[in-house]
Amino acid sequence: MSRFCTLCSSSKGNCYYISGGGTSLLVDAGLGPRNLKKALDSLDVALEELAGVVITHEHTDHVKGLCSLVRRFRLPVYASEGTLSALEAMGALPPGAVVIELTGEKELAGIGIRSFSIPHDAADPVGLRFCMPDGRTVGIATDLGHVHGGIRSALTGCDLVLLESNYDPAMLQAGAYPWFLKRRVQGEQGHLSNEAGALLATYLAQRGTTRFVLGHLSQNNNLPDIAYLTAREALQEAGAREGVDFLLSVAPAQAVHPMIVF
Ligand SMILES: [Zn+2]
Numbered sequence: 667m668s669r670f671c672t673l674c675s676s677s678k679g680n681c682y683y684i685s686g687g688g689t690s691l692l693v694d695a696g697l698g699p700r701n702l703k704k705a706l707d708s709l710d711v712a713l714e715e716l717a718g719v720v721i722t723h724e725h726t727d728h729v730k731g732l733c734s735l736v737r738r739f740r741l742p743v744y745a746s747e748g749t750l751s752a753l754e755a756m757g758a759l760p761p762g763a764v765v766i767e768l769t770g771e772k773e774l775a776g777i778g779i780r781s782f783s784i785p786h787d788a789a790d791p792v793g794l795r796f797c798m799p800d801g802r803t804v805g806i807a808t809d810l811g812h813v814h815g816g817i818r819s820a821l822t823g824c825d826l827v828l829l830e831s832n833y834d835p836a837m838l839q840a841g842a843y844p845w846f847l848k849r850r851v852q853g854e855q856g857h858l859s860n861e862a863g864a865l866l867a868t869y870l871a872q873r874g875t876t877r878f879v880l881g882h883l884s885q886n887n888n889l890p891d892i893a894y895l896t897a898r899e900a901l902q903e904a905g906a907r908e909g910v911d912f913l914l915s916v917a918p919a920q921a922v923h924p925m926i927v928f
């Protein structure tokens with residue numbers, strides 16, 4: 667049995683919990699220490715149980731809680747070479763931090779970790795595929811400027827995927843962002859729209875993924891209902907039945923998603 671949930675997920679902060687075979691870890695550390703403790707308390711998980719933290723990239727919404735977390739609990743940090751250098755340059759790693767470079771296949775106390783490169787405006791950003799001790803697989807794919815074949819194949823066959831559904835194009839266009847920011851969000855190295863996320867979900871559903879969590883929603887340019895309905899419609903149009911072929915939910919921006927046991 668494996669367990670997954672998001673502790674927070676939006677353009678303001680991202681942190682996820684994965685557990686299986688007696689090992690628990692965090693993906694990204696976009697929660698401050700007090701909120702992290704509160705979130706884990708609500709799941710009955712002690713910070714001391716965590717075996718490590720895996721970082722997708724160095725943007726603040728993914729690492730603002732990293733330094734204090736690592737300093738207090740001496741958690742090893744798993745990240746790509748470029749992300750580790752960026753974290754060091756930013757002072758986001760406390761002195762003496764144990765770091766492990768993500769290359770090829772890594773293992774963290776029984777959980778397999780495979781990283782894959784994603785197009786995003788960070789030093790060396792990655793998506794992740796976790797192979798749990800019971801053989802279940804979890805994919806993490808947020809902060810995607812666009813979807814390419816490498817991303818599709820890295821996620822194919824995952825049981826559960828956390829998928830970016832960042833913005834509604836009409837809300838972004840009509841919204842208050844200055845033009846350069848609108849361009850950045852929509853750019854090849856920015857974020858994934860609801861439609862693009864839905865398309866990827868459909869591709870994966872046709873290849874065996876049954877559980878989708880939409881995440882990293884913009885709090886300015888999206889609404890949970892729009893993200894949810896866009897993905898559901900695309901999946902249903904492709905012939906997948908909700909509740910039978912797939913389950914779909916949206917990660918709350920600043921609250922814990924109900925624990926998914928799979
Ligand atoms: Zn982000």
Ligand SMILES: [Zn+2]
Pocket residue numbers: 723725786788809
């Ligand atoms: Zn980012």
